[in-house]
Amino acid sequence: MRDKQASQALLKVRDLSVSFTTDEGEVEALDRVSFDIARGEILGLVGESGCGKSVSAFSVMRLLPRPMGRITNGKILLDSKDLLTLTKEEIRKIRGKEIGMIFQEPMNALNPVKKIGEQIAEVFLLHQGVSHRQALDLAIGMLDEVGISDPANRALEYPHQLSGGMRQRVVIAMALACKPKLIIADEPTTALDVTVQAQILDLLQNLQKKNGSSILLITHDLGVIAENCDQVCVMYAGRIVERASVQTLFKNPIHAYTRGLMASIPRMDGIPKNKLMTIPGIVPALSQLDQGCRFAPRSGLSHPVNSLQRRPPFKEVASGHWVEACPVCTKI
């Protein structure tokens, strides 16, 4: 099953490492991260702030801030084309056309002094070589598709005239304009209310089904993961600690971090006022990471020297269920 998927994979990320130059020296934001996204699949990346979710997404788009951020190792293959070897001009042809990106804060992702219709039309102008008039018509069509009423008039408005949910629809329209094979959604609903979040995720799922594209969905909300994803990667401190199908992960989480994360959220079916489980301590700073099991200091379990000094292997414990096999953190 897994091999079959791998051969069909649209995006393959292999041993990706990313470093940033900071005041505290070189920090490693990603440490040999590997994942696949199959065609038509939604892969969720979940973890706390600073775990490397967004850096993974920005690396795929080759949008890391330069010169501070550098990809130091690994491959990113989109349809067996290595994105890391492409020139600037070549990657620009891929951005927006083959990979669309939806950002967290829609206000920052839009140009405040340009009409939204023009902003969407830009995608068509760049990638499809149509005339300005045609591009605008296509943009209005996109606005209609993302559920904005009266699209012809809305296209003439500026971002500040729209509500948060509407702006995110515009960003989605831009990301999906060229029907990309892969959509990267970086916390697409974090800035929105639950009711609007439900609308946006519903829209995203419908469009994904219609176009058959794949989505890399980044979020810190396990609820969003459970309701939208097929596969999930749990990230902690620059590494993927567990990877499984969404059913397996929620039914049978193995890594102590995944279990801690799931136990620490208040649940709608939980007992009110009960003490919540906690993960002691805080997410470690990237400048203070160990080579071994990075969850060791917060796990509350004593680790043997071996797993503190060397990175535990990433093992397949059941079909399609992979986990960073620290002997202490994966003992249930």
Place this chain on the structure above:
Amino acid sequence: MKQEKEVLKLDQLCVHFPVRGGVFRRAIGSCRAVDGVSLSIKRGQTFGLVGESGCGKSTLAKSIVGLVTPTSGSIFFQGNELNSNLLTPEYRKSVQMVFQDPFESLNARMTVGAILEEPLVIHRLCGKHERSKRVAKLLKQVGLPESAAKRYPFEFSGGQRQRIGVARALALEPELLVLDEPVSALDVSVQSQVLNLLMDLQDQLGLTYFLIAHDLAVVRHISDVIAVMYLGKIVEVGPAKDIYANPVHAYTKALLSSIPIPDPSAKKKRILIPGDVPSPINPPKGCAFGNRMNSPNYLTSVDQELKMEKVGAGHWVLACPCCVHL
């Protein structure tokens, strides 16, 4: 059994902000941020307030602590009516606030010790020696080491800063804590630490909480009574378990159905609410939510004065013909 003593009561509280325009910046309209809210909070209770952004939750919280002056209506604290111009030092002492963003609500140029001492200095509560003892005690209460007093806010993580924010609010030994989104800026694993702390402090000190949050699972977890707010009005209020098990108002139902559940096998029916919360500057006539949902009965609500009606023990709902079917 908890004491059934009322700590805070709001009666038809309104906060309207003038909308200015024209050459002379005259008021040309008003923004009805809080529009006739009545509620009552009992001692030792956690009163949770939920609603979408822009519905007036934070304005309501600010009017309770006296940061915003209500346009009309009254606030009763422990049975005494407060005149908005006469927010006494005693009242300010008894009602303290914890803010949403622990990165912006602490003065970066003050040591944690100075931050925690400041309320004691302002209210001239105790001498210098006594103060540092109190600071040490406060830090211990919120689970921080005593040495924290000499350090600056930037040296702490988000969760620790929120603990400092809680300690500052506790410095004056208040009766009521207004918690405005106390955990929404924190990471999931840290969020549960702060929620546990809040629950522990409530048990130890018998505090009353007025909690605002948009995370409905968080509100459910720690609240006794929950009110749902929409466009400046409370549309439903009742014991937490009744609100979640038997929501009556269509808005409450839709809001609850839109929470993503962290269980992939959970089957649920989602009620999608179209559009956004309308502007409180020119709110639609009648039932604002019926208008948004294009409810067939909406027009019948336009000419009615909507009133709260009782549907169960302590469970009230804004009875409008389009959103409530009794």
